[in-house]
Amino acid sequence: MIPRPDPTLETLVLNMGPQHPSTHGVLRVVLKLDGEYVLEAHPVIGYGHRMHEKMGEVRNVSGFYANVGRMDYAGALSFGHGHVLAVERMLGIEVPPRAEYIRVITTELNRIASHLLWFGAFLLDLGAFTPILYSFDDREYILDLLEHVTGARLTFSYFRVGGVNRDLDERFIQGTRVFIRRMRSRFEVYHKLVTGNVIFRKRVEGVGVISPDMIRKYGATGPVARGSGIPYDIRRVEPYSVYSEFDFDIPTFPEGDCFARYRVRLAEMEQSLRIVEQALDRLPDGPVMVEKVPKKLKLGPGEVYQAVEAARGELGYYLVGDGTDVPYRLKIRPPSYSNLSLLNELAEGVLLADLVAIMGSLDLVIPEIDR
Amino acid sequence: MTDVFPPDLIRLIVSFVIVVAFAFTNAAVLVLVERKICGHIQRRPGPFEVGPHGLLQTAVDGVKLMAKQMLVPRNADAGLFRAAPILSFVPPIAALIVVPFARMLQVRDLDIGVLFILSLAAVNVLAILVAGWSSANKYSLFGAIRAVAQNVAYEIPLLLSLLTIVIWVGSFRMSDIVAAQGGFWFAFTPMGFVAFLVYFICGIAETNRAPFDLPEAESELTAGFHTEYAGMGFGLFFLGEYTNMLLVSAIATTLFLGGWNGPAFLTTAGTGFWATVIQTLWFLAKVYGLIVVMIWVRWTYPRVRFDQLLNFCWKILIPISMANLAVTAVWLKL
Amino acid sequence: MIRYFREIFEGLWSLLVGLKVTGRFALAPTVTTHYPFDELEVTPNYRGHIDLVVNPKTGKDKCIVCMMCQRACPSGCITVKGQKPEGAKKRVLTEYRLDFTKCSLCGNCVEACPTSAIEFSHEYNIAGTSRHDFHYDLVERFRDRCRTLGVEPKIADLTPVATKPKPEREKTESQGDRKPDG
Ligand code: SF4
Ligand code: SF4
Numbered sequence: 001m002i003p004r005p006d007p008t009l010e011t012l013v014l015n016m017g018p019q020h021p022s023t024h025g026v027l028r029v030v031l032k033l034d035g036e037y038v039l040e041a042h043p044v045i046g047y048g049h050r051m052h053e054k055m056g057e058v059r060n061v062s063g064f065y066a067n068v069g070r071m072d073y074a075g076a077l078s079f080g081h082g083h084v085l086a087v088e089r090m091l092g093i094e095v096p097p098r099a100e101y102i103r104v105i106t107t108e109l110n111r112i113a114s115h116l117l118w119f120g121a122f123l124l125d126l127g128a129f130t131p132i133l134y135s136f137d138d139r140e141y142i143l144d145l146l147e148h149v150t151g152a153r154l155t156f157s158y159f160r161v162g163g164v165n166r167d168l169d170e171r172f173i174q175g176t177r178v179f180i181r182r183m184r185s186r187f188e189v190y191h192k193l194v195t196g197n198v199i200f201r202k203r204v205e206g207v208g209v210i211s212p213d214m215i216r217k218y219g220a221t222g223p224v225a226r227g228s229g230i231p232y233d234i235r236r237v238e239p240y241s242v243y244s245e246f247d248f249d250i251p252t253f254p255e256g257d258c259f260a261r262y263r264v265r266l267a268e269m270e271q272s273l274r275i276v277e278q279a280l281d282r283l284p285d286g287p288v289m290v291e292k293v294p295k296k297l298k299l300g301p302g303e304v305y306q307a308v309e310a311a312r313g314e315l316g317y318y319l320v321g322d323g324t325d326v327p328y329r330l331k332i333r334p335p336s337y338s339n340l341s342l343l344n345e346l347a348e349g350v351l352l353a354d355l356v357a358i359m360g361s362l363d364l365v366i367p368e369i370d371r
Numbered sequence: 372m373t374d375v376f377p378p379d380l381i382r383l384i385v386s387f388v389i390v391v392a393f394a395f396t397n398a399a400v401l402v403l404v405e406r407k408i409c410g411h412i413q414r415r416p417g418p419f420e421v422g423p424h425g426l427l428q429t430a431v432d433g434v435k436l437m438a439k440q441m442l443v444p445r446n447a448d449a450g451l452f453r454a455a456p457i458l459s460f461v462p463p464i465a466a467l468i469v470v471p472f473a474r475m476l477q478v479r480d481l482d483i484g485v486l487f488i489l490s491l492a493a494v495n496v497l498a499i500l501v502a503g504w505s506s507a508n509k510y511s512l513f514g515a516i517r518a519v520a521q522n523v524a525y526e527i528p529l530l531l532s533l534l535t536i537v538i539w540v541g542s543f544r545m546s547d548i549v550a551a552q553g554g555f556w557f558a559f560t561p562m563g564f565v566a567f568l569v570y571f572i573c574g575i576a577e578t579n580r581a582p583f584d585l586p587e588a589e590s591e592l593t594a595g596f597h598t599e600y601a602g603m604g605f606g607l608f609f610l611g612e613y614t615n616m617l618l619v620s621a622i623a624t625t626l627f628l629g630g631w632n633g634p635a636f637l638t639t640a641g642t643g644f645w646a647t648v649i650q651t652l653w654f655l656a657k658v659y660g661l662i663v664v665m666i667w668v669r670w671t672y673p674r675v676r677f678d679q680l681l682n683f684c685w686k687i688l689i690p691i692s693m694a695n696l697a698v699t700a701v702w703l704k705l
Numbered sequence: 706m707i708r709y710f711r712e713i714f715e716g717l718w719s720l721l722v723g724l725k726v727t728g729r730f731a732l733a734p735t736v737t738t739h740y741p742f743d744e745l746e747v748t749p750n751y752r753g754h755i756d757l758v759v760n761p762k763t764g765k766d767k768c769i770v771c772m773m774c775q776r777a778c779p780s781g782c783i784t785v786k787g788q789k790p791e792g793a794k795k796r797v798l799t800e801y802r803l804d805f806t807k808c809s810l811c812g813n814c815v816e817a818c819p820t821s822a823i824e825f826s827h828e829y830n831i832a833g834t835s836r837h838d839f840h841y842d843l844v845e846r847f848r849d850r851c852r853t854l855g856v857e858p859k860i861a862d863l864t865p866v867a868t869k870p871k872p873e874r875e876k877t878e879s880q881g882d883r884k885p886d887g
Binding site: 036353 | 413415509581582588591670671672674675676677678
């Protein structure tokens with residue numbers, strides 16, 4: 001129940017959001033406070049609801065390409081990846097290997113961009129203003145690269161059923177190699193400026209500890225789960241696309257606090273760089289699109305569930321077809337929704353400032369929750 | 372003439388006008404300096420379009436702030452709400468009266484100079500409390516509560532560190548303290564250095580600047596105690612903050628960094644015009660050097676948490692400054 | 706006791722390291738672009754709103770008024786109209802309107818076009834005071850662009866012809882790999 005103000009009690013009801021600097025969008029959290037201590041926190045969602053799932057059920061598959069990027073603007077390509085993989089699986093389309101490699105390269109770059117955005121925003125939540133500018137400096141390189149290949153900087157609409165929209169060129173490949181070198185040297189700056197900082201450590205260590213049991217109870221995934229020592233990564237447990245061909249680690253940290261989640265994400269960026277590097281080395285030649293994609297993609301009858309590892313965790317597309325080219329049902333399982341549901345339990349008894357840190361460490365993207 | 376306008380009164384009025392003008396100029400310059408430094412730290416140029424290299428940006432912002440309507444929220448206590456900004460910027464300006472900019476450039480050399488400044492600086496917390504309470508906003512109220520706890524706690528190590536110097540010199544008078552540093556500056560003695568460090572940290576906390584900007588903590592309390600202020604009400608808080616920074620740095624300079632004394636041979640203790648100019652320049656150079664460090668610190672660190680802030684004060688700063696004071700007292704007795 | 710002091714010193718040290726990082730960057734050159742004065746080069750693949758492809762030699766368009774783009778658009782922002790001039794076999798494009806307020810830049814229209822008659826423009830400095838400013842008449846834009854290219858626009862040409870030459874058709878590519886002008 002959302003708490004209501006009660007003048008007879010010594011508690012205060014505070015409405016954090018929908019417009020608040022650290023709710024990153026339009027999340028509203030109703031807090032019941034005793035002084036600075038949070039007694040209850042109730043997230044209220046739906047302010048950014050745009051009926052993406054319903055749109056997926058009234059449009060044909062190609063009409064939905066543009067929607068996927070709008071759900072998670074920080075990691076749009078993972079959302080596109082899940083969508084096209086689900087449809088391809090239903091139709092039994094075999095994608096040319098070059099297209100799959102391109103998908104992996106761009107998705108991993110996008111994952112780094114998403115984590116960089118999170119890094120900056122998290123530090124902003126903790127009151128440090130400068131790191132976001134440094135991480136955006138790096139992120140800008142990724143966006144330039146992705147813009148060069150997809151034509152857009154945020155909502156890419158790049159993946160197509162049967163391949164990708166446009167081939168990579170030499171400039172992208174060279175640029176990506178330069179970026180990988182640059183990014184590796186930048187981690188040192190981040191560690192010096194932030195990871196080692198005593199104020200930062202005191203703000204995140206032991207704050208918002210999530211036990212593995214809680215992770216299982218709420219179905220949290222992604223860096224949140226891996227920050228509690230659960231090595232659950234769809235790329236490893238249920239390999240899709242060509243991920244099984246690469247050598248990369250799944251970083252996990254057992255502490256379960258904000259600092260563990262922070263370290264998971266920083267380590268993941270390094271792993272993503274490794275994947276991109278390997279993929280660039282082995283990039284096969286060939287077409288980037290299946291020869292013949294039927295004009296009308298007749299879906300089903302049947303159903304598929306395709307999960308991918310988005311930047312925030314497990315992203316699932318559940319697609320039901322009834323023989324027409326418009327899906328009968330398109331259910332999306334966004335990662336942030338489950339991760340947000342932890343907040344209720346995590347927030348009990350923490351300080352207001354810690355609540356902000358916890359919310360930041362969960363890496364919530366509100367449009368993806370509201371859809 | 373002299374009967375109607377005693378020269379002392381004229382002198383006081385003129386100096387007061389000069390001090391106020393100085394405070395305003397200082398704020399205007401500091402806003403720009405802060406934005407420029409912040410910009411360059413973040414690898415961007417900061418304000419750049421208005422005037423050459425953005426030099427006139429503050430003027431434009433000032434006009435904008437003045438042109439804006441100052442809204443008073445419906446449930447606010449209108450009188451207090453309007454009084455708070457004034458309360459926040461008048462005391463630091465008044466405190467500038469006893470600051471010795473040069474040997475001959477000091478409005479009033481009170482024999483309780485240090486005490487005078489400290490008591491006026493303490494009014495700042497009252498301004499924040501009034502602002503936060505009268506706004507009738509929960510975020511503002513939190514800001515006010517935090518400000519009171521923070522400032523009360525940090526005043527103790529601040530006073531203890533200043534006391535170290537005061538017992539050393541044996542006087543509260545600013546000019547005596549400066550004169551005692553003709554040969555060496557207190558910040559370059561072990562006890563003086565510790566006291567200086569403690570004082571500087573407390574000074575940042577007293578001016579409510581990052582990493583101790585809890586009363587305004589943007590990501591937690593939107594804007595804290597000045598959430599509801601717009602236009603010049605907000606502008607005056609800003610003015611107060613920058614004047615406070617100036618004051619904190621001026622005290623640090625006077626008490627720890629030799630005041631208007633320059634380093635060894637570049638100094639002059641004269642009373643002539645040029646000597647005064649040189650002394651003033653030394654003084655301002657040190658003051659603004661400290662302010663730049665404060666700005667630099669602000670754009671580097673995350674914010675501390677409320678309980679950590681108090682723990683830091685009670686468990687680290689107060690014991691250290693007490694020990695420091697004791698060591699100084701023993702050393703002076705020997 | 707030793708731990709107490711060690712913590713203080715380590716903490717202070719980490720703070721100094723942080724100051725060193727920001728201090729170094731403060732003295733390094735800035736990385737931003739002063740936008741209205743310097744502009745970055747826009748990648749040739751940039752997706753702005755769509756435009757009709759101009760043949761820079763003849764000033765003709767390539768549209769055959771097949772309506773594929775209009776049908777492919779998920780947001781319904783394209784309106785295409787054509788007419789048959791007297792005596793001609795094929796329809797001629799007379800009206801091509803784009804409601805850019807609804808466009809999501811998905812690229813379906815460009816991919817659907819069998820003759821590669823539309824392309825993405827590189828316009829990104831787009832501003833307007835009302836939403837009607839974003840209802841583009843692409844035929845009109847086509848004429849303007851022809852003039853800047855210095856060719857006589859031959860679009861929506863409805864003069865009756867006895868035998869109109871077949872519009873040159875390009876090999877259709879299903880993935881819509883668009884070709885440069887001409
Ligand atoms: S880009 Fe997509 S939304 Fe825009 S006009 Fe073309 S098909 Fe329609
Ligand atoms: S799909 Fe191409 S040829 Fe067909 S109407 Fe549209 S622009 Fe013209």
